[in-house]
Amino acid sequence: MTRPEILSELKKVISPYTTNKEMLASIDDHTDLIKDLKINSANLVDIIIDAEAKYDIEIDYDSADKMVNVGTCIDVISEKLNQKA
Amino acid sequence: MSKRVVVTGMGVVAPNGIGIPAFLHAIQNGISGIKFMPRYQELNFSCQVAGMPAFNWESLKNYISEVTYHGLKGTNIGYGLAAAMDAWADSGMGYETDEPRWETGCIFGNSIADTEAMKNVISRVDNKEAKKLGSRVVEQAMNSGVTSYIAGRLGLGNKVITNSAACATGTQAILMGYEYVKHGYAKRMLVGSAEHVDTYVYGAFDSMRVLSRKFNDHPEKASRPMSITAGGFVPGSGAGALVLEDLDFALERGAHIYAEVLGGSTNSGGQRQGGTMTAANVTGVKRCIDEAMVNSKITADQIDLISGHLTATNADRQEIQTWSRALDRTGDNFPLTNSLKSMIGHSLSAAGSIETVASILQIVHGFVHPNINFEDPNPEITNLVSLDKLPVKMIKKEVNIVAKANFGFGDVNACLILSKYEK
Numbered sequence: 218m219t220r221p222e223i224l225s226e227l228k229k230v231i232s233p234y235t236t237n238k239e240m241l242a243s244i245d246d247h248t249d250l251i252k253d254l255k256i257n258s259a260n261l262v263d264i265i266i267d268a269e270a271k272y273d274i275e276i277d278y279d280s281a282d283k284m285v286n287v288g289t290c291i292d293v294i295s296e297k298l299n300q301k302a
Numbered sequence: 303m304s305k306r307v308v309v310t311g312m313g314v315v316a317p318n319g320i321g322i323p324a325f326l327h328a329i330q331n332g333i334s335g336i337k338f339m340p341r342y343q344e345l346n347f348s349c350q351v352a353g354m355p356a357f358n359w360e361s362l363k364n365y366i367s368e369v370t371y372h373g374l375k376g377t378n379i380g381y382g383l384a385a386a387m388d389a390w391a392d393s394g395m396g397y398e399t400d401e402p403r404w405e406t407g408c409i410f411g412n413s414i415a416d417t418e419a420m421k422n423v424i425s426r427v428d429n430k431e432a433k434k435l436g437s438r439v440v441e442q443a444m445n446s447g448v449t450s451y452i453a454g455r456l457g458l459g460n461k462v463i464t465n466s467a468a469c470a471t472g473t474q475a476i477l478m479g480y481e482y483v484k485h486g487y488a489k490r491m492l493v494g495s496a497e498h499v500d501t502y503v504y505g506a507f508d509s510m511r512v513l514s515r516k517f518n519d520h521p522e523k524a525s526r527p528m529s530i531t532a533g534g535f536v537p538g539s540g541a542g543a544l545v546l547e548d549l550d551f552a553l554e555r556g557a558h559i560y561a562e563v564l565g566g567s568t569n570s571g572g573q574r575q576g577g578t579m580t581a582a583n584v585t586g587v588k589r590c591i592d593e594a595m596v597n598s599k600i601t602a603d604q605i606d607l608i609s610g611h612l613t614a615t616n617a618d619r620q621e622i623q624t625w626s627r628a629l630d631r632t633g634d635n636f637p638l639t640n641s642l643k644s645m646i647g648h649s650l651s652a653a654g655s656i657e658t659v660a661s662i663l664q665i666v667h668g669f670v671h672p673n674i675n676f677e678d679p680n681p682e683i684t685n686l687v688s689l690d691k692l693p694v695k696m697i698k699k700e701v702n703i704v705a706k707a708n709f710g711f712g713d714v715n716a717c718l719i720l721s722k723y724e725k
Contacts, residue, residue, distance in 0.1 A: 233369065263436045
């Protein structure tokens with residue numbers, strides 16, 4: 218999957234956890250999940266679990282800790298997809 | 303100085319009506335909310351009928367954000383939230399606030415967190431998939447889930463407590479809220495209780511053989527308090543909620559006042575003198591009623607209506623006997639008495655709050671709702687109490703004072719005295 222493809226799927230994963238839908242439509246690598254999208258920090262766990270199901274990957278704790286903005290989310294997902302392939 | 307405590311808002315999710323107008327219509331017209339449950343037949347339950355609210359889960363989006371809605375599964379939390387938010391809006395207040403509402407607390411009760419939701423936890427953990435549980439499970443598995451959701455939505459900043467006292471829970475929640483306001487610890491308390499009798503709770507009661515099992519083909523006939531064919535209670539689910547306020551505080555903001563809580567009492571028979579885990583100590587019940595009257599500064603002859611616990615078991619006879627002894631009233635002198643459970647079944651922890659909402663509606667609208675399915679009175683009850691006092695049709699009548707009691711497993715009792723509001 219290309220980065221834009223991952224991003225478009227990631228928006229769907231994040232959507233239930235943010236009320237800021239306008240911001241979600243225009244996210245880029247620098248968008249911070251907590252600060253910009255106002256996602257409850259406890260919900261980051263749910264986003265990781267949903268991403269695992271969506272991309273059929275496993276995200277270990279160390280990788281999950283890196284997933285703080287959209288860019289690092291895509292990095293981790295892309296890395297795990299490559300490992301799988 | 304002790305304060306007068308009034309009811310300024312009400313909300314209800316009941317098997318025979320959701321929201322005050324629908325519920326009022328149902329109880330005035332004796333509409334049953336008991337239905338046949340195909341799932342319980344599949345599960346080989348002896349009792350296959352229940353009172354389940356026709357609750358539209360999506361309606362919760364009217365009360366909470368989409369983010370909170372996503373992942374919310376606890377049914378009693380859903381019922382409790384809807385009833386509490388309706389009561390709040392009914393009292394004329396808006397939901398949004400930036401500052402915590404320091405003057406307002408919440409006491410909401412339930413028996414258990416949702417066991418259907420717990421099943422998901424248990425199966426995932428046993429399947430070595432604990433990592434997949436996510437962040438929303440604990441808040442719904444904890445017993446204080448309902449109060450947490452309500453208090454969080456409204457920013458309630460005073461005492462926030464989850465109480466649990468089996469079938470006495472709802473009445474006790476209202477009494478505790480009353481006490482906090484009366485003694486000046488809070489200006490306002492959002493009180494009530496919720497219960498979802500899911501298959502796992504229901505199965506255990508079924509095994510105890512305390513549920514109705516002879517009317518599976520006639521669900522609306524199944525809940526028969528005080529009758530000779532009362533063969534066990536019918537499980538029900540739902541929630542009731544009330545906004546209680548310091549009278550002066552309510553008047554200051556121009557709130558509409560439904561009724562006054564004059565007082566009440568909650569105690570335990572200590573599982574002594576015939577009281578057990580599942581049976582009431584009649585001395586304890588009588589004391590509870592006596593204390594409720596003393597605390598409310600009323601005499602027994604002032605009670606117009608008893609909203610009984612009356613679940614449709616053998617205990618109904620004993621309950622009427624105890625009321626009669628406590629009030630020293632019999633025959634034609636006994637107060638009018640009804641059991642809402644004839645229409646909606648027994649919703650355990652939610653019973654007290656839903657029945658209190660019904661009691662207040664009878665005060666406000668001047669009527670006594672019927673006991674349905676009361677075609678074959680238990681002679682041991684009618685030997686003591688005139689049949690006219692156990693109405694089978696709605697009676698239009700001024701109701702000034704209601705005694706509302708519930709008695710629960712663990713030999714716990716709670717009794718409230720509710721009154722018409724007089725300036």
